[in-house]
Amino acid sequence: xxxxxxxxxxxxxxxxxxxxxxxxxxxxxxxxxxxxxxxxxxxxxxxxxxxxxxxxxxxxxxxxxxxxxxxxxxxxxxxxxxxxxxxxxxxxxxxxxxxxxxxxxxxxxxxxxxxxxxxxxxxxxxxxxxxxxxxxxxxxxxxxxxxxxxxxxxxxxxxxxxxxxxxxxxxxxxxxxxxxxxxxxxxxxxxxxxxxxxxxxxxxxxxxxxxxxxxxxxxxxxxxxxxxxxxxxxxxxxxxxxxxxxxxxxxxxxxxxxxxxxxxxxxxxxxxxxxxxx
Numbered sequence: 001x002x003x004x005x006x007x008x009x010x011x012x013x014x015x016x017x018x019x020x021x022x023x024x025x026x027x028x029x030x031x032x033x034x035x036x037x038x039x040x041x042x043x044x045x046x047x048x049x050x051x052x053x054x055x056x057x058x059x060x061x062x063x064x065x066x067x068x069x070x071x072x073x074x075x076x077x078x079x080x081x082x083x084x085x086x087x088x089x090x091x092x093x094x095x096x097x098x099x100x101x102x103x104x105x106x107x108x109x110x111x112x113x114x115x116x117x118x119x120x121x122x123x124x125x126x127x128x129x130x131x132x133x134x135x136x137x138x139x140x141x142x143x144x145x146x147x148x149x150x151x152x153x154x155x156x157x158x159x160x161x162x163x164x165x166x167x168x169x170x171x172x173x174x175x176x177x178x179x180x181x182x183x184x185x186x187x188x189x190x191x192x193x194x195x196x197x198x199x200x201x202x203x204x205x206x207x208x209x210x211x212x213x214x215x216x217x218x219x220x221x222x223x224x225x226x227x228x229x230x231x232x233x234x235x236x237x238x239x240x241x242x243x244x245x246x247x248x249x250x251x252x253x254x255x256x257x258x259x260x261x262x263x264x265x266x267x268x269x270x271x272x273x274x275x276x277x278x
């Protein structure tokens with residue numbers, strides 16, 4: 001197997017199974033190539049709008065669309081000019097960041113059927129990230145409904161670098177304003193990368209949990225360093241054989257969806273190595 005593992009799929013996910021609770025380390029270099037644009041795919045559709053936060057201290061402000069993608073901090077206002085029944089906005093930060101959504105002003109008719117909900121993660125076409133297996137909360141608890149909590153929870157923080165809102169506003173002129181900020185995450189676990197290339201290090205410090213690193217678009221990936229608590233050298237096993245009973249491991253998955261638990265296993269790494277190895 002060549003040192004660069006090429007995958008022709010929309011998503012490549014690295015799943016770190018932290019079974020023993022030891023500190024472990026995964027370093028990944030990645031290079032993404034966008035093959036084509038598809039109007040029906042919101043990630044491809046909005047990729048041109050993914051821009052980092054302006055350098056100046058002034059708070060960035062703009063209108064929020066019914067279907068939107070946001071990758072910067074700022075204040076965003078949605079005002080309905082007609083009944084908007086099925087709207088969603090996706091928020092994404094850097095891998096080492098949490099996202100905080102703060103309600104500044106909300107003017108919707110909860111009794112008339114309007115709603116505004118924050119989801120801890122992303123949902124697309126019925127699939128979730130992080131998956132139910134990887135997220136610390138049950139799916140029902142990942143939704144925060146403004147109409148149920150009102151302003152008792154003005155600020156909501158995500159568990160990873162992605163979050164989203166669902167909303168329905170039926171009366172023209174109604175809407176809401178919210179501020180999106182990011183906070184440092186010292187030990188990111190579940191990550192969606194928004195950059196076309198770079199290097200990322202995933203560390204799970206003494207925790208019993210699953211972590212995932214997902215990349216949008218086709219990808220060529222190289223794992224340059226892997227620490228799992230084993231000292232037996234590198235061994236690559238096909239997914240059909242599995243790493244069952246070995247302990248901690250890294251699994252490479254591919255697919256066209258968002259949910260890691262529904263992706264196709266491609267390979268598994270059961271033993272640590274240092275330097276260019278995979």
